[in-house]
Amino acid sequence: MPKPTYVAVAAVSIDGYIAPIGHPGSSWTSAEDKQFLHEILDSADVIIVGHTTYEIARGPLSKRNCIVLTSKVDSTEQKGKFCLYLNPERADLGETVKHLGYKRVIILGGAQTYTYCLEQGLLDEIYLTIEPIIFGSGLPLFESGKKFVKHFGLSRVKTLNSDTILLHYKKIPE
């Protein structure tokens, strides 16, 4: 059985922030990035999100398979037809994804969720949209306490609009 592929999708400012401090969400991204995001979410078997991101995007996510990383449940808990709450301290995300037979996993953030997946080795590809804006400070994509270096290959560069580009990276096996 092929291993699931974990694909992080994120939009960042020129200075690498996924949001200004205190303003989570993607209201600042371009229409073209939002369009791309919808398309890639359509390609997902399941979407992994943190609880804050899930609350912000509950509308668009409500009809999609989601695993919501949260400390609010003991281990895992099914919430409605499409949504599984999972406490990553108590349940194994990778094993759960395998067990449920998901092949294409989209990681939608936020920072804690991206970082958790990176640290767990559950990050095979990244789609990074760079919007032409500087925040000066904000939430970084990854904020790990651990030191590590991971190498990727640049698979594709796509122009989303005259000022916004999309980079697709694939992890180089270690």
Next chain:
Amino acid sequence: MPKPTYVAVAAVSIDGYIAPIGHPGSSWTSAEDKQFLHEILDSADVIIVGHTTYEIARGPLSKRNCIVLTSKVDSTEQKGKFCLYLNPERADLGETVKHLGYKRVIILGGAQTYTYCLEQGLLDEIYLTIEPIIFGSGLPLFESGKKFVKHFGLSRVKTLNSDTILLHYKKIPE
């Protein structure tokens, strides 16, 4: 007299860090980025650097006009033929650059220097190299305590090698 143009030049990881924590310098960047950096430094009338960056790059910078931002001098102090130490708390960087007649100013970092220039409105263009690596944590490009949003236009996308791209942004006047 035309205003000087302030051009920040930086290489970042996929996750937007200019260096891993505790490891300043650009030893991790590609040969092609180093080549680009030499070319753009050749185009500078003067290079603005912080003291740490200056110490790291003292060799390549020794024959170029530099303004080193540092608290080690009272106001400004000429150090040898090419180098001016300037304490940004006590001397006006923008006025000094104008007074010395420099037109093309390259800002070489590090984070404090990029951030200082951003906050002072001394940042007209950015050349951002993105290397295909994740650090997970590190030094961000800008780390301002202030909240602000600045909009740029994407002027050019250049492939430096199969995995490294260079983005050229120009500030959109407010």
